[in-house]
Amino acid sequence: xxxxxxxxxxxxxxxxxxxxxxxxxxxxxxxxxxxxxxxxxxxxxxxxxxxxxxxxxxxxxxxxxxxxxxxxxxxxxxxxxxxxxxxxxxxxxxxxxxxxxxxxxxxxxxxxxxxxxxxxxxxxxxxxxxxxxxxxxxxxxxxxxxxxxxxxxxxxxxxxxxxxxxxxxxxxxxxxxxxxxxxxxxxxxxxxxxxxxxxxxxxxxxxxxxxxxxxxxxxxxxxxxxxxxxxxxxxxxxxxxxxxxxxxxxxxxxxxxxxxxxxxxxxxxxxxxxxxxxxxxxxxxxxxxxxxxxxxxxxxxxxxxxxxxxxxxxxxxxxxxxxxxxxxxxxxxxxxxxxxxxxxxxxxxxxxxxxxxxxxxxxxxxxxxxxxxxxxxxxxxxxxxxx
Numbered sequence: 001x002x003x004x005x006x007x008x009x010x011x012x013x014x015x016x017x018x019x020x021x022x023x024x025x026x027x028x029x030x031x032x033x034x035x036x037x038x039x040x041x042x043x044x045x046x047x048x049x050x051x052x053x054x055x056x057x058x059x060x061x062x063x064x065x066x067x068x069x070x071x072x073x074x075x076x077x078x079x080x081x082x083x084x085x086x087x088x089x090x091x092x093x094x095x096x097x098x099x100x101x102x103x104x105x106x107x108x109x110x111x112x113x114x115x116x117x118x119x120x121x122x123x124x125x126x127x128x129x130x131x132x133x134x135x136x137x138x139x140x141x142x143x144x145x146x147x148x149x150x151x152x153x154x155x156x157x158x159x160x161x162x163x164x165x166x167x168x169x170x171x172x173x174x175x176x177x178x179x180x181x182x183x184x185x186x187x188x189x190x191x192x193x194x195x196x197x198x199x200x201x202x203x204x205x206x207x208x209x210x211x212x213x214x215x216x217x218x219x220x221x222x223x224x225x226x227x228x229x230x231x232x233x234x235x236x237x238x239x240x241x242x243x244x245x246x247x248x249x250x251x252x253x254x255x256x257x258x259x260x261x262x263x264x265x266x267x268x269x270x271x272x273x274x275x276x277x278x279x280x281x282x283x284x285x286x287x288x289x290x291x292x293x294x295x296x297x298x299x300x301x302x303x304x305x306x307x308x309x310x311x312x313x314x315x316x317x318x319x320x321x322x323x324x325x326x327x328x329x330x331x332x333x334x335x336x337x338x339x340x341x342x343x344x345x346x347x348x349x350x351x352x353x354x355x356x357x358x359x360x361x362x363x364x365x366x367x368x369x370x371x372x373x374x375x376x377x378x379x380x381x382x383x384x385x386x387x
Contacts, residue, residue, distance in 0.1 A: 022149040024128030025057040026121040036070055041082040044070035050079075054121035055090060056128035056147040056154075063154045063273070064090030065130045065145055066098065067119050069112060078113060084174065085112030086132060086143065091275040094176040095213075095233035097253070104158050105170040106138040120365040124306035133362040139163055142358045144302055153293065156269040157302040161358050169260040171267065176253045177213040178220070178229040185216040186249050189283060191290065195249050202246045209239040210290050213254055214279045221278070232282045234272040236290060238298055241267055268297050307364050308350050315371065316340050322375075325382040332378060339367050 031052045036044050047070040055064045066087045070080040079085065084100010096102075104111050114136040121130045126149040134141045140161040147154055160166070177186060186197040190208040195201050203209075211234060218229030235256070241264055247256040260267055270293055274282040319336050323329055346364035350357050 022059065022126055023123050024059075024126070024147050024149050026123050026128045026130070027055045027057075028119075028121050029053045031119075036082075044080060044082045047072050047080065050116075052119045053089065054119065054130040056121070056130060056145070058128065058147045058152070059150050061147070061152040061273070062090050063145070063147055064088060064098075065132070067116050067132055068099070069116070071115070077115065079115045081110065081112040085110075085116075088271075088273070091273045092230040092233075094178065094180050094230065095273045095275065096271060097174045097176060101174050102143070102156075103172045103174075104141065104143065105168075105172070106136065106141070106160070107164070107167050109136070109138060111136050111138075111141050117359070118362045118366055120362070120369060122304075122306060122365065122369075124304055127304075129304055129306075131362065131365065133358065135359065137163065139166065140356075140358050142362065144304075146300075146302060152272065154271040154273075155297065155300060155302070156271060158267040159302070159358060160265045160267075161356070162265070166262045169262045169264070169267070171258045171260060171269075173235060173256040173258070174253055175213050175233050177232055178215040178218040179227045180252075181215075181218055181224075181227050182252050184218060184251060186251060186254065187214050187216055188212070188247065188249050188254065189214065191287070197249050197251055200246070200248045202244065205239050205242055205245065208245075209294060210234060210236040210286065211256065212283060212286055214282070216279070219279050220274070220276055231274040231277045232279055233274060234282070234286050236270040236272075236286075236293055236297070238268055238294065268300070270297055304361070304365075307361055307368065308347070310343065310347060310364070310368055312340065312343050312347060319375070319378075322378050322382045325385055326378070329378070332374065335374070336371070339371050342367050343371075 029052055031050060034049050036047050036049045038045065049068065050071055051066065051068045053064055053066040055062055066089050067085060068087060069085045070082060072080060081100060084103055086102045087098040087100050088096035089098035111134045114134050117133045117135045119132055128147040130145040132143045142159045144157045145154055188195045189212040190203065191210060192207050212232055214232035215229060220229050220231035222229040242258050242260050244259040245256065247254060323333050343364060346360045349360035350364060
C-alpha cells in the first residue's frame with residue numbers, strides 16, 4: 001500500500017491517542033422536537049417542544065444540562081417555558097430540577113421567554129463546556145457551565161452584554177432534595193445554621209454564601225415503597241454578587257431567590273449534585289472545601305481557548321489538502337470557504353473583547369461544530385481514493 005502525504009496527515013492523530021491528557025467527554029443530543037401531550041403544564045399542551053441536552057462526563061460525575069421550552073407558531077419570537085427552561089437531568093433529575101433549576105430574570109423578565117440562540121457543548125483541554133446563549137430585548141446573555149476532568153463540581157457563569165439599563169437581576173434556583181416526595185423532612189444548611197422544613201430565611205451574605213439542600217428522612221440509599229433517596233445537592237457563590245438571598249424550606253420543592261447586584265455583568269456559581277452520598281458525608285465534604293472553592297471561583301477563568309484560539313489557517317490548509325484529492329467535492333469546498341470567511345470575522349471580534357463578543361463566540365462555536373462534523377467523512381473518502 002502506498003502511503004501518501006494526505007494519508008499521513010489523516011493517520012497522524014491516531015499516534016497521539018495514548019498521549020492525550022484526561023478530558024471531559026461531552027455529548028450532545030441535538031435539537032429534538034415533538035408535540036406536547038397531557039401531563040405537561042397546561043399552558044404548553046398542544047404546542048411544540050424544543051429540547052436539547054448536553055452531558056459532561058468528568059470521569060467521576062456526569063452533569064447533564066437541558067434546554068426545554070414550548071413554541072407556538074402563532075407567537076413567533078417567543079419561547080414558552082413550562083416549569084422552567086434550563087434543567088439538570090443528570091446526575092439526579094430531582095436535585096437540581098431537570099424541568100428547570102436555573103432562571104435568570106433581568107428587569108423582571110425571564111430570559112427563558114426569548115428563544116434560545118444556541119446550545120453548544122465541547123471539550124477544551126481538561127474542561128467540558130456547555131453554553132446556552134439568549135439574545136433577549138434586555139441583554140445578550142450567555143449561561144456557561146464548566147466541568148473539570150476528574151472533579152465533581154459544576155462551575156457556572158451568567159455573562160451579560162446589556163442592551164438597556166439593567167435595573168434588576170434575579171436568579172431563582174429550584175431543587176427537590178434527594179427525591180420527589182412530600183412525606184419528607186427537608187433541611188437547608190448554611191455555614192452558620194441548619195434550617196428546617198417550614199422555616200423562612202434571609203441570608204447574612206457576609207457569613208452565608210453556600211447552601212446544602214438535604215432530606216433527613218430520604219438520605220442517600222433510603223428506600224420507601226415508592227421512592228429511593230439519592231442524596232443532597234448544594235450551591236456556592238461569591239458573597240459579593242448579591243444584595244439579598246431568601247428562601248422557604250418547602251416540604252416538596254425549594255426555590256432560592258437571589259437578588260443580584262444589577263451593576264454587575266458577571267455572575268458566578270458552583271453547583272454540586274451529591275447523588276449517592278450520605279447527608280453527613282456531604283456536609284463535612286462541602287464545609288471542608290467551601291472556602292477554597294469560593295476563592296477559586298472569584299478568579300476562575302470561564303474563557304474558552306478552543307474557540308478563541310481556533311487555528312483557522314492551519315485548519316484551512318488541512319482541508320485544502322483533503323479537498324485537493326477530491327476536485328468533484330464542490331459543495332464541500334464552498335461550505336468550507338464560507339465557514340472560513342465567517343470564522344475569520346468572528347474570531348477577530350472575539351479577540352478584541354469588544355461589544356458583541358458573546359454572540360461572535362456563540363456563532364463561531366456553531367461554525368466550528370459544522371467544520372469538525374463534516375471533516376472525518378471527507379478525510380475517510382480522501383484516504384480511500386489514495387489507497
